[in-house]
Amino acid sequence: MTSILNVPAANQLLAALPDVERNAFMAECETVELTFGEVLFQPAEALTHVYFPIDSFISLIVVIDGDNRLEVAMAGQEGMLGISLILGIEEEPLLALVQGAGSALRINAANFQRLLLESPVLHQRLKRYLYVVMKQLATTVACNHFHRIEARLARWLLMTQDRAGTDHLQLTHEFLAMMLGVRRAGITIAALALQTRGLIRYHRGEIKVLNRTGLIEASCACYAEDRALYAKMLPTL
Amino acid sequence: MTSILNVPAANQLLAALPDVERNAFMAECETVELTFGEVLFQPAEALTHVYFPIDSFISLIVVIDGDNRLEVAMAGQEGMLGISLILGIEEEPLLALVQGAGSALRINAANFQRLLLESPVLHQRLKRYLYVVMKQLATTVACNHFHRIEARLARWLLMTQDRAGTDHLQLTHEFLAMMLGVRRAGITIAALALQTRGLIRYHRGEIKVLNRTGLIEASCACYAEDRALYAKMLPTL
DNA sequence: AAGCGTCGGCACGGTAGCGCACATAGCGCG
DNA sequence: CGCGCTATGTGCGCTACCGTGCCGACGCTT
Numbered sequence: 287m288t289s290i291l292n293v294p295a296a297n298q299l300l301a302a303l304p305d306v307e308r309n310a311f312m313a314e315c316e317t318v319e320l321t322f323g324e325v326l327f328q329p330a331e332a333l334t335h336v337y338f339p340i341d342s343f344i345s346l347i348v349v350i351d352g353d354n355r356l357e358v359a360m361a362g363q364e365g366m367l368g369i370s371l372i373l374g375i376e377e378e379p380l381l382a383l384v385q386g387a388g389s390a391l392r393i394n395a396a397n398f399q400r401l402l403l404e405s406p407v408l409h410q411r412l413k414r415y416l417y418v419v420m421k422q423l424a425t426t427v428a429c430n431h432f433h434r435i436e437a438r439l440a441r442w443l444l445m446t447q448d449r450a451g452t453d454h455l456q457l458t459h460e461f462l463a464m465m466l467g468v469r470r471a472g473i474t475i476a477a478l479a480l481q482t483r484g485l486i487r488y489h490r491g492e493i494k495v496l497n498r499t500g501l502i503e504a505s506c507a508c509y510a511e512d513r514a515l516y517a518k519m520l521p522t523l
Numbered sequence: 524m525t526s527i528l529n530v531p532a533a534n535q536l537l538a539a540l541p542d543v544e545r546n547a548f549m550a551e552c553e554t555v556e557l558t559f560g561e562v563l564f565q566p567a568e569a570l571t572h573v574y575f576p577i578d579s580f581i582s583l584i585v586v587i588d589g590d591n592r593l594e595v596a597m598a599g600q601e602g603m604l605g606i607s608l609i610l611g612i613e614e615e616p617l618l619a620l621v622q623g624a625g626s627a628l629r630i631n632a633a634n635f636q637r638l639l640l641e642s643p644v645l646h647q648r649l650k651r652y653l654y655v656v657m658k659q660l661a662t663t664v665a666c667n668h669f670h671r672i673e674a675r676l677a678r679w680l681l682m683t684q685d686r687a688g689t690d691h692l693q694l695t696h697e698f699l700a701m702m703l704g705v706r707r708a709g710i711t712i713a714a715l716a717l718q719t720r721g722l723i724r725y726h727r728g729e730i731k732v733l734n735r736t737g738l739i740e741a742s743c744a745c746y747a748e749d750r751a752l753y754a755k756m757l758p759t760l
Numbered sequence: 761a762a763g764c765g766t767c768g769g770c771a772c773g774g775t776a777g778c779g780c781a782c783a784t785a786g787c788g789c790g
Numbered sequence: 791c792g793c794g795c796t797a798t799g800t801g802c803g804c805t806a807c808c809g810t811g812c813c814g815a816c817g818c819t820t
Contacts, residue, residue, distance in 0.1 A: 348665040358664045373650040379658035413610040421616035423660040427595045428585040
């Protein structure tokens with residue numbers, strides 16, 4: 287009887303909903319397991335489902351000039367995938383790549399749009415989330431432009447840690463280089479600097495965050511700003 | 524009698540509306556003159572009005588680390604200012620700086636939100652515009668990261684020309700440097716290269732576009748992509 | 761225990777763009 | 791006509807990062 291109340295709390299956008307709305311929403315959802323490297327959306331492809339990660343997390347990536355790639359946003363249990371459907375647009379602008387395996391709630395696009403009309407609190411909450419993502423996108427333009435690799439790497443590790451919900455991440459330098467749009471050698475140098483300062487430790491694709499506070503200091507202010515904006519717009523209650 | 528039909532056609536978001544919706548909207552609008560350098564919104568400030576430029580155009584700027592500035596979007600007669608109000612959020616994330624003096628339609632925030640509920644075509648059109656801006660933001664992250672100053676400058680000049688509606692722009696290197704987040708000397712070099720190729724001519728703050736096609740070739744593909752997306756999502760009819 | 765693929769450290773020369781500073785040159789104003 | 795302001799050109803040394811390629815180390819497989 288109470289099981290329905292325990293499960294959905296895992297996604298922060300859904301957790302704070304009134305019971306009626308959440309139950310109606312959950313009734314249309316299915317739980318899916320996402321595997322590392324899976325592509326949820328291709329740019330400009332028709333959007334058939336919307337995802338609410340529970341313990342998985344997904345990178346949103348711009349593909350430019352054919353082969354250049356750059357991560358511009360990330361979604362985990364604090365967010366959702368398929369935000370353009372909030373606007374009634376049935377395609378996603380970005381490549382959505384599963385970066386942390388785990389489960390997510392999934393809902394059919396048509397049902398999602400219908401429920402949006404019937405669930406005012408959900409609708410408002412998702413519009414606020416969309417706003418947060420937009421502002422973060424704008425910040426990211428400037429962050430990528432002005433901040434050095436080391437600070438951006440620190441920010442990125444923190445964001446990932448928040449979404450993964452563990453201090454133990456599985457990431458190679460190669461992968462990080464693609465996310466930040468830089469050389470692998472560039473990541474090696476930055477990661478080495480963070481490790482030397484005792485903030486992280488890594489070894490063959492396993493990164494452990496040792497000192498979160500120090501990592502925040504090493505990152506640019508963009509990380510703290512992102513968090514503050516989310517907390518302000520989408521309080522957990 | 525027909526005057527109401529002539530004026531509003533100037534803004535592309537409003538021009539394509541059914542008469543009923545447009546008339547209702549226009550009834551709440553006032554025309555204002557915007558002057559160069561005027562600030563329409565400060566980041567995180569309460570949003571009292573929404574603007575639909577007619578022949579003015581406005582830069583949306585991220586302010587980061589206290590003093591760094593970078594333009595991340597632009598709005599002219601093809602767009603609007605105050606997009607977050609489409610989502611029901613009464614603050615803007617960015618600094619809105621009038622870059623081309625001219626007129627704009629202005630509407631009170633409360634009336635705007637009310638009209639949105641009563642005008643389905645307008646609402647849908649604005650949601651599509653918001654999507655376009657979001658995708659352009661994402662593209663801009665990558666553009667600023669991967670493309671060189673010269674290409675970005677060319678793109679920027681083209682975007683500005685479209686919004687100014689003339690091949691004669693008033694812009695100093697100093698100003699361009701701020702928009703692109705680079706040194707003035709960097710702009711001098713890039714502008715000189717474009718001038719040498721016969722694409723533009725400039726002199727003490729006056730820039731003339733001589734060869735639009737050539738300028739498009741000199742710019743990165745981002746310009747053409749932006750245009751294509753807008754045309755696809757918001758056909759002029 | 762040997763082999764092999766993956767991961768990370770490192771070195772090389774090259775380049776875009778930086779910060780700074782200074783020089784020139786139109787243009788308006790008295 | 792000359793003064794001063796603003797806009798532009800340019801030079802210098804410097805930094806961050808690039809592309810490439812190599813090598814060693816680890817650890818999984820057989």
